[in-house]
Each structure stands twice: as C-alpha cells, then as structure tokens.
Amino acid sequence: MPTMLPTPPRRTPVRGDRDDRLLAAYAQTRDPRLREQLAERYLPLARYVAGQFSHSREPFDDLLQVASLGLLKAIDRYDPARGAAFSSYAMPTITGEVRRHFRDHTWAVRPPRDLQERALAVERGSEALMREHGRAPTVDEIGERLGLGPEAVLEAREAACARGGVSLSSPGSGGDEDDHTLEARLGRPDDGLAAAEQRATLGALTRQLSVRDREIVRLRFEEDLTQLEIGQRIGLSQMHVSRILRDALDTLRAAALVKTTS
Numbered sequence: 001m002p003t004m005l006p007t008p009p010r011r012t013p014v015r016g017d018r019d020d021r022l023l024a025a026y027a028q029t030r031d032p033r034l035r036e037q038l039a040e041r042y043l044p045l046a047r048y049v050a051g052q053f054s055h056s057r058e059p060f061d062d063l064l065q066v067a068s069l070g071l072l073k074a075i076d077r078y079d080p081a082r083g084a085a086f087s088s089y090a091m092p093t094i095t096g097e098v099r100r101h102f103r104d105h106t107w108a109v110r111p112p113r114d115l116q117e118r119a120l121a122v123e124r125g126s127e128a129l130m131r132e133h134g135r136a137p138t139v140d141e142i143g144e145r146l147g148l149g150p151e152a153v154l155e156a157r158e159a160a161c162a163r164g165g166v167s168l169s170s171p172g173s174g175g176d177e178d179d180h181t182l183e184a185r186l187g188r189p190d191d192g193l194a195a196a197e198q199r200a201t202l203g204a205l206t207r208q209l210s211v212r213d214r215e216i217v218r219l220r221f222e223e224d225l226t227q228l229e230i231g232q233r234i235g236l237s238q239m240h241v242s243r244i245l246r247d248a249l250d251t252l253r254a255a256a257l258v259k260t261t262s
Contacts, residue, residue: 024080038075039068045087046071049094055127056102063098070097115159121146122156205255213248220245 074090129137
C-alpha cells in the first residue's frame, strides 16, 4: 500500500497580502470605497505619527486629524508598481503633513519659513538632548547637535516664542492687580472725549438755529422727549413741533456738509 503524504495546509493570506491587493485595486480603479477601507486599515499608522508629536501644545485630536489627511494623500499618491512597501512610503508623507501643520498653522506670529524650520529643529534637538543627559542642554550643545552657531540657536529659540499667544482673559500678575485680566490693562478709547467733541460740533452748528428751534432740538435729542411732550412744554401742537424739527435737522445737515467739505 503506497504511503500517503499529508496534504499541505492551504496558505492563509496575511494582512499584508490583503493590503497589497487593496492598494493595487485602488491604484487601478480609484474606487472611493477601497480608499475608505485602506484609510481604516492604516489609521494606526497615522495615530503613531501623531503620537510622535504629542509633546507639543497641539491637542492630540488635531494632530491625528492632520496625520489622517497625510495618510489619505499617501494612499492617493502610492504607486504599487514601484515596489516600495506602502508603510515605508506613507510614513514620510504623513510626517511631512504634520510638520507643515506646525509650520503654517500653529504660530501666533509667523516668522520667515527658514526660521520656523530652524526653531522646530532646535526644539526637537533640545528635547532629544534632555532625554539623553537628563538635564537642559546648553546653547553650545544644541548648536553642536544641529550644526548651528550659538546666535542661530538663540534666534531660533526667540522665534519659537511666537508659536503661542497669551489670552487677554488671562489674569495679570504682581501687586494689587492679580485679579485683573491682561485685557483690563490695555488702553481704551475715552468715550468722554468723543462725546465732548460731538457736543462742541453740535453746539457750533445749532447756533444757526433760532432760540426756539434750538430748544426744541435740545428737548428732543438731549432730554429724549416726544414731539407731543415738547409741544405741551412750549405751547405748540405736535404737528408744528414735527415740522420745526424736520426743518431744523435739514439746516443742521447742510451746515455739517459745508463744515466737512471746507
């Protein structure tokens, strides 16, 4: 009786095989459903890249959103025919998207682009040296790590201060003003000066009116009386008061126009 050899087990496709098929199919069809499947399968890669920047002031959810956008760009641009693994291609694309986000959208005051890049490099270099030495690095150590002179490092550090701003609602500090906000310390236009200037201008214009008409205008706009109340006070009908006010305002408008054009 011939010896029966065991049947070899059927090879179960691993995740990489399925991903390769999805990537190849999407490259040919550009089916949005395949794009969505690939984005879901490679979302952990975007999450990993976002986590590399979690030391920043940016919320992680915002970083993940930017990294996910980079993932979609990588999916759209990836060409399986080149033979490179998708993860190797996607990592620089996603990382570049996050770095562009920091460069373009996280600066309260935006310095020149080369200075932005240098400030981010100095920040990353400083953190790496701090992890290595267990202390804050010196300017010379940072410069040696990045190939920069001391002045370039200091300039980059100063520029990095522009990445964040302070809310005007933040409490002040020092002395008796601890309970005041920064906004309270800012100078404000003095409304009294504007009102005084308006009164002076109006006084000059109303001199062109008769004493009676000037009094009617004053009662209407300073004491806020109705036309009926004005008429009762000075002994005129409401209709007469209305006519006087209309003529007086026409006179004032014409006088103001002449004053502004002269």
